[in-house]
Amino acid sequence: MSNDEKRPHERNEKQFSRRDFLKTTGVATGGILAGSLLGGVVTHFGDSGLKDQEPNGEGGTNETPESQKGNLTDARVFFNRKSDFSTLAAAAERIFPEDDLGPGAISLGVPYFIDKQCHSWWGFNGKNYTDGPHDFEKTPEFGIQEKLNRGQIFKLGLEKMNEIANDEFDGNFWEIDSKDQDEILKKFESNDDDVKMNGVRADVFFSLLRDTTIWGVYADPAYGGNRDMEGWKMIEFPGPRMGWANIIQEEEFHKEAPQSLRTYQGGKM
Amino acid sequence: MAKKLDKVDVVVVGMGWAGGIVSAEMAKAGKKVVGLEKGDHIKREDYIGVKDELRFDNQFQIMQELKKDTVTSRNEIDETALPIRTRKKMQIGANLGGASVHWAGASYRYWPYEFEIRSKTIEKYGKDKIPEDMNLQDWGLTYDEMEPYYEKWEYTAGISGEQDPNAPKRNKPWPNPPLLESPSLRLFKDACKELGHKPFQIAAGNMSENYENPDGEKLNACMYCSYCTRHGCDFDAKSDPLATVIPTAMRHDNFELRTRANVRRVIYDKDSKKATGVLYVDENTGQEYEQPAEVVVLAAFAFTNNRLLMLSDIGEQYDPKTRKGIIGRNFNGQYNNAFAGVRGFFDNKKFNLYAGAGAMGAAITDFAADNFDHTDLDFLGGGAIELRQYGFAAIKSSGNIKSGTPNWGAEYKKESLNYAHRMLQIWYTNNTFSYWHNYVDLDPTYKDEYGDPLLRVTYKFGSGSKEIMEFGVEKCREIMEKMGADHIEEDSIPEEFDHEFSGGHYTGGVVMGEDPETSAVNNYLQMWDVDNLFVVGGSAFPQFGGHHPTPTIGALSYRAAEGVEKYLKDKKPLAKAKKTTKA
Numbered sequence: 001m002s003n004d005e006k007r008p009h010e011r012n013e014k015q016f017s018r019r020d021f022l023k024t025t026g027v028a029t030g031g032i033l034a035g036s037l038l039g040g041v042v043t044h045f046g047d048s049g050l051k052d053q054e055p056n057g058e059g060g061t062n063e064t065p066e067s068q069k070g071n072l073t074d075a076r077v078f079f080n081r082k083s084d085f086s087t088l089a090a091a092a093e094r095i096f097p098e099d100d101l102g103p104g105a106i107s108l109g110v111p112y113f114i115d116k117q118c119h120s121w122w123g124f125n126g127k128n129y130t131d132g133p134h135d136f137e138k139t140p141e142f143g144i145q146e147k148l149n150r151g152q153i154f155k156l157g158l159e160k161m162n163e164i165a166n167d168e169f170d171g172n173f174w175e176i177d178s179k180d181q182d183e184i185l186k187k188f189e190s191n192d193d194d195v196k197m198n199g200v201r202a203d204v205f206f207s208l209l210r211d212t213t214i215w216g217v218y219a220d221p222a223y224g225g226n227r228d229m230e231g232w233k234m235i236e237f238p239g240p241r242m243g244w245a246n247i248i249q250e251e252e253f254h255k256e257a258p259q260s261l262r263t264y265q266g267g268k269m
Numbered sequence: 270m271a272k273k274l275d276k277v278d279v280v281v282v283g284m285g286w287a288g289g290i291v292s293a294e295m296a297k298a299g300k301k302v303v304g305l306e307k308g309d310h311i312k313r314e315d316y317i318g319v320k321d322e323l324r325f326d327n328q329f330q331i332m333q334e335l336k337k338d339t340v341t342s343r344n345e346i347d348e349t350a351l352p353i354r355t356r357k358k359m360q361i362g363a364n365l366g367g368a369s370v371h372w373a374g375a376s377y378r379y380w381p382y383e384f385e386i387r388s389k390t391i392e393k394y395g396k397d398k399i400p401e402d403m404n405l406q407d408w409g410l411t412y413d414e415m416e417p418y419y420e421k422w423e424y425t426a427g428i429s430g431e432q433d434p435n436a437p438k439r440n441k442p443w444p445n446p447p448l449l450e451s452p453s454l455r456l457f458k459d460a461c462k463e464l465g466h467k468p469f470q471i472a473a474g475n476m477s478e479n480y481e482n483p484d485g486e487k488l489n490a491c492m493y494c495s496y497c498t499r500h501g502c503d504f505d506a507k508s509d510p511l512a513t514v515i516p517t518a519m520r521h522d523n524f525e526l527r528t529r530a531n532v533r534r535v536i537y538d539k540d541s542k543k544a545t546g547v548l549y550v551d552e553n554t555g556q557e558y559e560q561p562a563e564v565v566v567l568a569a570f571a572f573t574n575n576r577l578l579m580l581s582d583i584g585e586q587y588d589p590k591t592r593k594g595i596i597g598r599n600f601n602g603q604y605n606n607a608f609a610g611v612r613g614f615f616d617n618k619k620f621n622l623y624a625g626a627g628a629m630g631a632a633i634t635d636f637a638a639d640n641f642d643h644t645d646l647d648f649l650g651g652g653a654i655e656l657r658q659y660g661f662a663a664i665k666s667s668g669n670i671k672s673g674t675p676n677w678g679a680e681y682k683k684e685s686l687n688y689a690h691r692m693l694q695i696w697y698t699n700n701t702f703s704y705w706h707n708y709v710d711l712d713p714t715y716k717d718e719y720g721d722p723l724l725r726v727t728y729k730f731g732s733g734s735k736e737i738m739e740f741g742v743e744k745c746r747e748i749m750e751k752m753g754a755d756h757i758e759e760d761s762i763p764e765e766f767d768h769e770f771s772g773g774h775y776t777g778g779v780v781m782g783e784d785p786e787t788s789a790v791n792n793y794l795q796m797w798d799v800d801n802l803f804v805v806g807g808s809a810f811p812q813f814g815g816h817h818p819t820p821t822i823g824a825l826s827y828r829a830a831e832g833v834e835k836y837l838k839d840k841k842p843l844a845k846a847k848k849t850t851k852a
Contacts, residue, residue, distance in 0.1 A: 095677040101686060127334040129354040131715060142342065142351040142768050143358035182678065210677050218663035219323035226663075235689045237623055237663035240320030243492020243504075244624030244660075251452050253619035253690060265318045 073224055074112050078119040078151060079158075083172065087158045087165075088114060090174035092213040094181050102234040103227075110216030113225030114154070117212060123151035139204050148199050150208060157205035160197050161188065220261045232258040240264040271548055271557035277301040279833060280547055280562035282532045282577070283569030285367020286819065287806040287826040289510035289518065290422070291566050293484065294830035296521035300837065303525050303560055304518065305549055308333075308364030310528040313511050316370075316501030322662035325500045329356040331371050332499075333363035337718040340572055342768040344729040346589050346706060351768075352715045352723065359770040360499075361570050365528055366511040368570065368773055369819065373498040373627030373659065374474030374507060376428045377816035378419050378824075380638035381412035381437060383650070383700075386812070389639065390649060398649070400732030404599050404703045405649070406811040407849070409783040409792040415824055416440060422823030423472075426508040427480040427488050430472025435634045445477045448491065453620045453693050454631040457656040460751035466633040471655065473628030474508040474819070484517040495660020497627035507627065529553050533719060535565055535581040535802065544583070544802040550719075564833055566803045568826070574808040575600075575709050575778040576724040584779075584789055584798055587708045589727070595789045597710050599703035601813045602775035605763050606730060606738045607652070610696030610745035613754025614671055619690045625660025632656075636697070636744055637815045646740065648733030650700030652815035654745055656693060666690065672758055695748060696760075697741025701813040704731035709778050726775075728766050735762050774818055776807035781825075783847045791844035793832025794825060800842055805829045 079085040089111040098104030105111070117123055134147040146153060161184055165173035169180045187195045189210075191203035216225030218235065226232060232239055239258040247254045262268065279295050281288045284306040295302045311331075324330045339359060341350035353359040362368025382389050387405045390398055399405050420441055430443035447470035450458075458468040475491040482488070491506040505512055518524045529552035536545045536559065546561035567574045578584055578596050587598035632653040634640060643649060667685045669692035670676065674684045712725035742759050749757050782788025785797040794809055796802045805826050807818055814821065832843050 096682060097679050099679055099682065101682060122328055125355075127336055127356065129335040129339040129352045129715075131352070133714070135351065138351055143353060144355045145351060185677075213677075214667055215323055215327060215664060218667055219327075220321055222321070223323060232663055235663050235666060235686055237666065237689075240496065241494060243494040244621065245449070245491075245493050247621060248449050248451050248493045248624050250621065254621050261319075261321055264320060 071109070071112075071227075073116075074109070076112075076115050078115045078123065079155070083162055084155055084158045085111060085115065086172070086174040087162045088154070088209075090181060091158070091161060091185060091209060092216070094178060094185055095210055095213045096217050097178075103230050105213055105217060107227065108217055108231055109225045109227040110213055113216035113219070113223055114212050116224050117215075118151035118154055123149065123154075125149035136200055136204070139201060144204075146200050146204070153200045153205055153208060156197055156200060157188070157202070157209065160195060160202075161185075164195060222261050229258040229260055271559045273559045274561065276546070276561040276563070277303050278562065278837060279303075279564045279566060280305065280560050281566045281568055282547060283307075283367065283567070283573065283806075284365050284510065284515065284526070285362060285568070285570070285806075286369045286510055286514070286823050287829075288566070288568030289366070289514035290425075290823060290826035291568055291803075291805060291830045291833060292518040292524060293514040294827070295833060296518045296524035298834050299523060300834075301523050302518070303527060303562070305530040305532055305547070305560070306365050306526065306528045307531040307552065308528065310526070311364040311366060311370065311501070311511065313501070313505055317503055320494065320496040320500070320503060322664050325371075325496070326662065327664060329360055329499065331363060331501060332356045332360045335359060339723060340770070341712045341715050341723050341725045342770070343725070343727055344765055346727055349714075350712055350725045350727070353768065353770055357771065358768065360773055361572065361770070362773075365515065365526075366509050369509045370501050370511060371499045372474065372509070372819060373657075373817075375628040375630070375655075375657075375817040376423065376426070376430065376472040376474055376820045377433075377653065378415075378436065379412070379814040379816065379821050380640075382639040383814045384408045384410060384412050384415065386650070393639070394643060398643070402704045402706065402731045403733075404705060404787070404811075406599065406703070406780065406782055406787055408811055409781050409788065409844070410828075412437065414792075415821075415828075418824035418827040419820060421827045422820060425482050425484065425513050426474055426823065427476055427482055428472050428474060428508070428820075429477035431470050433469045433632075433634055434467040435637070435640050443472060444482075445480055448473050448475060448477050448626060448629050449493070450631075451621065451625070451629070451658050453622070453656060453658055454629070456693075456752050457631045457695065457748065460748050461631075461633050463751050464747060466635045466748075468631050468633050471628055471630040471632050471657075473626065475626040475628055476506050476508065482513060484513065486513045486516055488512055491626050493624050493626050493629070493660065495623060495625045495662065497625070498659050530558075532577065533580065533721065535567070535577055535583060536561075537581050537583050537799070542799055544799055564801045564803065564836060566805055566829070566833060568805040571602075571776050571778060571806060571808040572709070572724050574804050574806060576711070578779065578804070579711050579724075580721055583802070584796070586710055589706055589708055592705055595785075595787075597708045597778050598787075599777045599780045599811050600707050600709045600726065600728070600775075601701050601703045601777040601810065603698070603701055603772050603813055604728065604766050605769055606734045606766075607699050607701055607774075607813075608696045608772065609738045609742050609760040609762070610654070610694060611742060611749045611760065612692055612694045612758045613749040613752060614669075614688055614756040614758075615691045615693070615753070616755040620693065622658065622661050622666065622690050625658035627659055628657075629659070630655050630657035636741070646736075648737040648740065649702070650737065650815055652697050652699035652741065654695060654697055654741070654748065656695045671756055693749075693752070693754070695745045697738070697745060698816055699737045699741055700815045702731065702733065703777060703812045706731070730766060738762055774807075774813065776810035776813055776818060779804045779808040780811040781809040782811060783844065784849050785846045786848065791842070791846075792828070793835070793843040794829040795832055795836065795843050797842075797846065800840070801836065803829050803833055
């Protein structure tokens with residue numbers, strides 16, 4: 001994380017350098033705006049997916065450039081800082097990694113799923129009881145007690161994760177070794193003293209991150225994750241159907257290619 | 270300033286099974302009835318085409334929003350309670366039809382022993398068998414008296430079942446044959462038989478066949494689609510008030526439904542000891558209304574029934590320090606010492622667990638109620654042992670990992686994908702009892718959106734709470750071993766109640782009985798103190814039976830409806846008080 005992205009009150013401030021700033025924002029490598037964003041995406045996601053967003057450099061025709069095809073919903077609508085989102089993507093990928101069993105969180109669209117969830121009533125705790133007094137240290141015993149809403153917890157926790165990555169492994173969370181990423185995640189999972197935050201316990205943040213990642217893997221693709229139903233294919237879940245009266249008594253496991261809610265509701269308008 | 274409306278015969282607060290039944294019966298009897306429901310006017314078509322695990326199972330779309338109203342919770346009577354803030358921790362019904370819209374459908378009657386549990390325990394084991402901390406009470410009516418009301422509810426709901434070999438012989442057969450049997454149910458039943466138990470198919474509020482109930486309401490046969498518990502039914506195949514008693518009530522011009530009508534007070538006249546009506550807010554406009562009525566029926570969830578009495582200053586609040594007072598006393602429910610059992614992982618067998626229905630399952634009642642000898646046991650009562658095939662979608666199935674497996678990362682991914690369709694669970698639906706230290710009252714700190722105090726739950730385990738659970742886990746293990754699971758994991762015995770309200774089965778506080786010293790309502794659910802106020806629903810349970818509560822709530826609601834009609838005719842108390850339960 002570059003220094004300009006840190007809040008003034010944070011400890012261990014690092015020396016700001018122009019080179020760091022340019023590297024992080026991508027200003028030096030591409031166009032002023034689009035270049036910075038696309039550079040970021042490509043860097044963060046590596047080979048795991050979303051390649052269709054790379055610019056093709058062509059222009060001046062009526063054809064839609066490749067960069068504007070595919071999932072146009074793959075844009076941040078909640079997380080302002082790219083660093084938070086990149087940390088989120090890298091952490092989600094460690095929680096549900098790509099391997100020979102199938103895709104991981106990033107290519108399933110989980111980071112964008114979480115971004116959209118944070119932007120919803122759920123992220124803003126719209127249906128929670130929110131009156132004080134609050135005591136976030138009591139959460140494990142009494143369930144969520146934070147004053148912060150889920151979206152705010154995500155931002156605080158992700159920022160902290162990247163701070164730890166920089167402090168202890170000398171790199172941004174999304175750039176350090178997966179082994180080191182796991183070590184940081186485990187510190188949060190166990191509410192280690194090193195990762196204490198003000199307002200939310202680290203293990204509460206971790207559970208939120210973990211559970212939301214799994215939702216993004218397996219929720220209906222309507223929400224932006226479980227891309228192409230690849231999550232369902234892996235877990236052999238057929239999706240919403242009229243019913244299973246025909247196979248409910250069958251002894252053998254019955255496997256069917258999945259169908260999504262869109263199909264169940266009769267297809268696109 | 271509240272607008273005063275024209276007086277009606279009966280005003281009903283809350284439109285789930287309890288309120289729906291009372292409304293339908295009173296409408297049929299020609300009474301002028303107004304039904305008030307604080308939630309939305311949900312219709313059955315609201316649940317067509319929305320089979321979505323995230324929306325309903327993880328984000329709880331049809332559960333009560335807690336923004337405006339929740340409960341606070343603590344274990345000890347001198348502790349500060351904290352509010353339950355999220356629906357992950359607290360799932361109670363909302364909207365027209367109430368909790369019954371999202372229920373699973375498991376339909377058991379309680380046992381003859383359970384209705385007279387105090388008398389029968391003393392008779393068989395002696396008075397010393399009852400632990401000192403337990404407020405063990407008879408219900409004030411017997412199973413034989415309940416039987417016709419159970420039957421009436423079962424026929425209204427169209428329950429699909431078969432005779433439990435241990436249960437009393439039914440007067441009439443179940444209205445529908447049992448649901449189909451899947452391999453997981455067969456495996457459970459075969460194992461139970463080998464052990465000498467008597468398994469049967471769980472009676473279900475999911476229709477095994479197309480059905481028309483005695484009121485002429487039609488339901489369709491269940492498709493085993495699995496989007497059932499926590500969901501509304503896509504096919505009109507799950508029995509609920511939206512499919513039965515509410516349309517029955519609405520067929521009558523003398524019934525009027527008002528939704529988004531949030532009742533804040535029962536209007537009570539201390540001099541005449543009568544409830545004169547209710548005060549409610551129209552949640553669309555904020556306008557307050559006073560609805561006068563000859564009879565007021567509180568038919569909301571147990572939390573709300575208790576809280577409305579407390580906010581309206583009706584009856585004496587229970588105080589655990591003096592052990593005096595009635596309202597809020599004997600609060601109980603199936604908290605985290607119920608539904609414990611074992612999980613079995615099968616390395617060489619996959620089940621079609623994505624298919625199912627809410628109450629599809631098999632059970633034994635050999636360890637329910639007093640169906641087994643308790644002489645050498647350190648607890649009373651029991652429950653069913655069940656295997657259910659609700660139908661599990663992907664997020665839920667991804668949690669099927671053995672303990673010791675990390676719950677994230679590559680190993681998690683491998684293990685969860687492997688066991689997604691290979692894990693079966695069985696559990697014990699045991700009784701939970703009432704203890705002097707468990708009760709509800711108004712919270713001193715936390716308020717609702719109108720500034721009224723939230724309800725405060727004070728609950729901890731008492732004598733036998735853990736022992737009954739340990740017993741159940743052991744019995745479940747024996748069955749799972751016979752079923753041939755390769756790995757068996759026991760649910761751990763919790764140290765204490767964990768402030769988890771996600772099971773939905775919370776009852777008591779306005780309990781029924783025949784002694785006003787220990788009960789708030791008589792066996793028609795009419796308040797001892799206030800003749801024209803009936804408090805109907807789970808709030809009347811003196812302790813929690815060894816099965817799911819809905820059929821008993823349904824049966825008691827029919828009983829209460831009969832009581833309301835009698836009261837409207839005679840304007841008298843419907844039962845004589847007896848001094849029976851006091852030690």
